Amino acid sequence: MLLASGCRKPAVETQSAVAIEYGISPQPVRVGSAILTVKLRDAAGKPVAGALVSLEANMSHPGMAPVFGEAREGAPGQYQGALDFAMPGDWVVLIHVTLRDGRKLERQASVPGVAAN
Amino acid sequence: MQVPLLRHLFHWRHLRTVLQIPLLIVSVAMILDGLLGPSLAPKNLATTLSWVHFRGALVLVLLCAGNFFCLACPFMLARNMARRFFHPRLNWPQKLRNKWLSVGLFALILFCYEEFSLWSSPWWTAWLIVAYFLAVLVVDGLFKHASFCKFVCPIGQFNFVASAISPLEVKVRDLEVCDDCGTKDCIRGRRAPGPSLVVIQRGCELALFQPLKVGNMDCTFCLDCVHACPHDNIGILSRLPASELMVDPRRSGIGRFSQRKDLAALAIVFSFGALLNAFGMVSPVYALESWLAGILHVNSKAPVLGLLFVMFLVLEPALLLGLAAWLTQIWGGSRRALVPLAVRYTYGLVPLGFGMWLAHYSFHFLTGLYTVVPVTQSAFARLGRTVFGSPRWTLLGIPMRAVQPLEVGFLVLGLAGSLLVIHQLAESDCAERPLRAFAPWAAVSVVLWLAAMWMMFQPMDMRGTFLAG
Numbered sequence A: 001m002l003l004a005s006g007c008r009k010p011a012v013e014t015q016s017a018v019a020i021e022y023g024i025s026p027q028p029v030r031v032g033s034a035i036l037t038v039k040l041r042d043a044a045g046k047p048v049a050g051a052l053v054s055l056e057a058n059m060s061h062p063g064m065a066p067v068f069g070e071a072r073e074g075a076p077g078q079y080q081g082a083l084d085f086a087m088p089g090d091w092v093v094l095i096h097v098t099l100r101d102g103r104k105l106e107r108q109a110s111v112p113g114v115a116a117n
Numbered sequence B: 001m002q003v004p005l006l007r008h009l010f011h012w013r014h015l016r017t018v019l020q021i022p023l024l025i026v027s028v029a030m031i032l033d034g035l036l037g038p039s040l041a042p043k044n045l046a047t048t049l050s051w052v053h054f055r056g057a058l059v060l061v062l063l064c065a066g067n068f069f070c071l072a073c074p075f076m077l078a079r080n081m082a083r084r085f086f087h088p089r090l091n092w093p094q095k096l097r098n099k100w101l102s103v104g105l106f107a108l109i110l111f112c113y114e115e116f117s118l119w120s121s122p123w124w125t126a127w128l129i130v131a132y133f134l135a136v137l138v139v140d141g142l143f144k145h146a147s148f149c150k151f152v153c154p155i156g157q158f159n160f161v162a163s164a165i166s167p168l169e170v171k172v173r174d175l176e177v178c179d180d181c182g183t184k185d186c187i188r189g190r191r192a193p194g195p196s197l198v199v200i201q202r203g204c205e206l207a208l209f210q211p212l213k214v215g216n217m218d219c220t221f222c223l224d225c226v227h228a229c230p231h232d233n234i235g236i237l238s239r240l241p242a243s244e245l246m247v248d249p250r251r252s253g254i255g256r257f258s259q260r261k262d263l264a265a266l267a268i269v270f271s272f273g274a275l276l277n278a279f280g281m282v283s284p285v286y287a288l289e290s291w292l293a294g295i296l297h298v299n300s301k302a303p304v305l306g307l308l309f310v311m312f313l314v315l316e317p318a319l320l321l322g323l324a325a326w327l328t329q330i331w332g333g334s335r336r337a338l339v340p341l342a343v344r345y346t347y348g349l350v351p352l353g354f355g356m357w358l359a360h361y362s363f364h365f366l367t368g369l370y371t372v373v374p375v376t377q378s379a380f381a382r383l384g385r386t387v388f389g390s391p392r393w394t395l396l397g398i399p400m401r402a403v404q405p406l407e408v409g410f411l412v413l414g415l416a417g418s419l420l421v422i423h424q425l426a427e428s429d430c431a432e433r434p435l436r437a438f439a440p441w442a443a444v445s446v447v448l449w450l451a452a453m454w455m456m457f458q459p460m461d462m463r464g465t466f467l468a469g
Helices: B004-011 B015-036 B045-064 B074-082 B100-115 B122-142 B147-152 B154-165 B175-179 B224-228 B261-279 B284-296 B301-332 B338-367 B369-382 B400-429 B434-456
Strands: A011-013 A018-025 A032-041 A052-059 A067-073 A078-085 A089-098 A104-114 B168-172 B199-201 B234-238
Touching (some): A018 A089, A032 A052, A032 A067, B004 B224, B045 B154, B045 B338, B074 B122, B100 B154, B147 B154, B301 B338, B301 B434, B338 B400, B400 B434
Antiparallel strands (some): A011 A018, A018 A032, A032 A078, B168 B234
16 A cells, blocks of 8 residues: 555665655645655664654745645554645655664655646 | 935945855855755755745846846856956857847747756756856857847846836936047046056946937946946936837937847747746646647657747747737838837837736745745755754745735736837827727737736646646
8 A cells, every 4th residue: 555656666775774665645646635654664674663754845946835744653664644735736755764763864755746626 | 326325335346346246156155055955946055046036036126126136247257257367359240249149048048947847956057057157258258348248148138128117227317418528438448548558447348328328228237337437427317117118219239129120029038938937837837738748749848848939939929919010000000011010019018028027036036035044054054054053944935825916916017017118109109099009009918917817826836847747
C-alpha cells in the first residue's frame, strides 16, 4: 500500500545508511489534505523506530506559503502525517528525520502537478 | 530634483557606483547560492531574489519613480571595471541599430522562463545571471558606448518601455539655457585639457541629446548627462505618467515612435507578453497545452510552448491590431496606411501591459515579501554564520486577500491609462472624428483587460510541465 501509491525509489542516506521511503495518497494528489507515509529502514533492512519525522511542503515557485506537518509512528519504522496542499501546481516535500541517537536526515520528494479540486 | 537633499544626492558623482556595489555583491551571492546552494527554489537566494523580490521591486519603482534599476545596474559596474583594461574599438553594426535583436531576446527570455521553469531552478537562474554578465562584458568589451543597454539588454528594454508610465524623467530644466550652450557636454562629455584627451566625464552613451530628448525611452538614468552639464540644467524632473506616449515628436536618438516598427514590436511583446507570462501560471494553460500536444502528437513541451508563443505574441496581436487599424481607416477616416496606423496606436497598449506586469509581479513580491529573511538566514547558516539566527520559514508576506484588490486596481489603472493615451492619439490623428478612431483601439484594450481580469481570478497553478498531471 505504502509504495503502491505515488511511490518513489527508496533513498539511502549514505552517511547514516538509513533508507527513507515515502508514499503519498490519494493519487492523483489534489488540493487539500494528503497523507504522506514515510518508512525508515536501517542497512540490514530492519525498521528504524523512535524517530521524529516532520514534513515541510514548498511550492516549486519561491515566495509561496510553505505547509508543515508532523508524521507519527504507527507500525515500527513507519510514520504517517497529513499535509494540506493549499494550491495547485508542483510541490516539493522535505522529510526531516531526527533519529533516536540525534542524527538528522533529510529527504526531498517531488509532488508534481497537484491538481485543482 | 528640487528636493534639496535628493538634488545633492543625484549630483554626487559616486552615487551610481555606491548603488551598484551592493547589487553586484548580491548578484555574486545569488550566483554562488544558485550553483552551490539548495536545489529547492524557495530556499535559494538566486530564485527567491530574482523571481520574487527583484521583479516586484522593479515594477513598483518604475510605477512610483522611474528607471532606477538601470541606474543601479550591477552589470554596468562589471563593464566599467572591465573597460579600465579593455577599450572597445568597434561601433555597433549599422544593421543592428534598432530593437529587433532585443525584441527577440526579450521574447526568448519569456520562452526560456516557461520552457526551463526558471522560477523553480536555482541552477538555471544562476547561469542566466552569469550569462548576463558575460554578454555585457563581451558586447561592451567589443563595441563602444552603451551598445548592450541600447541594443541588446532585454531587462533594459522592459525598463525603457515600462518607464513611459513613470512619473520621473531625466530632462532639461530650461531649454533656453541649452540654446546658449556652446559645448553640448551632455552628449559629448568632457575631456581633460591637453593632448591626452582623456574622458573625465562621459556624455550620454545612448545618444540621447538632452534638449531634443523626449520621455524615458533608452534612458538608463545613469546621470552622466546630469554630471556633464556645465550649467546644472539637467535633472530628474516630474511629469505626467504616460504623457510621452501621447505625442509623436522626433526624439533624439530614437526618431518618431510612429516610424519605428521595431519599437512597436517591443511594445507588442511587452504588452501581450505580460498576459502570456501570467497565463503561464494559471490552471487553464495546462489544459490548452495538453490539447495542443494532442493535436501536434508531441510529448515534449518546447513545440507546444513555441506554438503558444506564436499564437499570443504574433497571431493574436496581428489579428487584433490589424483589425483595429483597418476599422480606424474605414471608420475613423485616418489617412495613414494600415501598418503605420497600427504602429502608431500600439504604444497605447503599453499602460495596460504595464498594469498586467505590475499586478503579476507585485503579487509575488507582496505575498512573498518577507521570504527573503529566512532565505538569507539560511544562506548565512550554511556559511556557519548564525548572526541572523535560525531561518524562520514561516515568514511570508502580505495575505493574498489583501493583495488581490491591489492587483485589480493596477489593472484598472492600466486600462484607464491605455484609454487615455489612445484617446489623445485619436484626437491628434483624426481631429474631425476622434471617437471613431478611438473606438476600435479602446475595444482592443477592453478585450485584453477582460482577459487579464479573467486570468487574475483563475486558480494559480505553477507547474514545470503540463505532462505531469
